[in-house]
Amino acid sequence: MSFDDVAVLGVGMTRFGVYPDLSPLDLAREAGFLALDDAALGFGDVAEAFVGYLFGGPMTGVRAMKEFGLTGLPVTHVENASATGLVCFRDAAWAVASGRSPIAMAIGFDKMTEAAGSTPRAGGGGRDAIDNVILPTAYFSLWAMRRMHERGTKPEHFARIAAKNWNNGALTPKSHRQPDHRITVEEVLAARTLAEPMTAMMTCPVDDGAACAILGSVELARKLNPGRPVVRVKAAVLQSETYTPGHTFLGPVVGPASMTRDTANQAYEQSGIDPRDVDVALCHDAFAVEELQYYELLGFCAEGDAEKLLVDGETEIGGRIPFNTDGGLIARGHPGGPTGLAQIHELTVQLRREAGRRQVEGARTGLAHLVGGGSVCTVCLLQRV
């Protein structure tokens, strides 16, 4: 069978949030059973699993699978920082496309709230090693300051993206942040400044969660859920960094911006999909400046036009290319391992047109994008059959 015949059979996720009383495996079990139920399958039907997490010891993935039962299935551990969940999805899609496994599970989970204390991310950053000086907050603020210098971008632009994503979160039952009032640009700008020009409301929360997707053939999808629209995998691409002059090798870097352009172009070429065909996009908006840059790098506008695309409202629900309809990392949350599979969840719901108040009208093609520190980029394209 070809890659084009791979479909998303089912999706499931916990609401992202803070769960002091649940273990990572509890969260995985909840998301996994929701996905299996959505697919109308049992765990015994799953031929192979790809398990993603950032925190937890070796073989945690196998232990997570044992929560569902001991069936002898092959389990592969996946870790690619923030991109982990989408990489699980890619590997599961190829496992099905290759004919090796008729049904594959991609599952991710993490408890960032417990891991946070042990990483530089949460605190002020360690300075006890040469490689531990620049925090992600700083790294993306460096992007923002450069963008402001080159393009005249204002903090208001970043605030507008953040406000949009917070407000999308309010429409998303699985979103961590669900504000009870409409978030304004002024409110985002008034929040505590973390690093020039980034305020606390322009970045993602620290949270826990799990998300899962089950993959199989288009034919099987039709058989399992007759009458339900089928969501097909059109591309699932992963790249690591390509060397470019000015590359920084030390610190928690997220690679050159061109990595996103290269990976997206490969996905567009592989699928024959043009950026103009994409109806809904989810990207790595751990910091608001990223989303602005990705408008250009993912091919949705020309270089230098991202601010105009934003100000024209084209990336809001109802616009030409709605971005982060579920709130993105900023509102829906970003536990790490499951983040990419939450994006697959949202795209699947959108393409089935089951997204309720945040539904993108007529959505047929969706894009998911993540970068991971270290550094990698992944882009997946899904399409309603």
Place this chain on the structure above:
Amino acid sequence: MSATGRERVPIESGYFSVPESDAEAPLLFGSRCKKCQETFFPRREVCASCLHRETTDVSIGPRGTLYTWTYLYVPLFNSQRADDGGYAVGQVDLPEGPRIQAVLRGGPDDFAIGMEMQLELETLRQDDEGRDVVVYRFRPRSEGGSE
């Protein structure tokens, strides 16, 4: 030996020089490809660009141009400057090629993209043997300090 009279040791060896006198600027330890001449920091055995397997050790710096910067309003752990309430970081382009991410000396109003920068050493703490543990950072060249 620094102005404090204590011996200075790098936070990790192999990344930068620690001159005998702190009137002398430190240099960064890089590598240059023997085939395509691309220069890297930190040191590496294989050229990241053309994949040639031989590089030469080079010392680079101490001058560069500020490519971008930010100021973080969080204290820097293990820093003697934690009471400042924050710290600046930036990326500095060296004329030899590499772009260096590092802490910058100065406050939120001290930087502008394109300004000339100078490498210097900062003392982080004393180790068990009473030596100053140092790391590199950049400062605007217009400010005082060793050249």
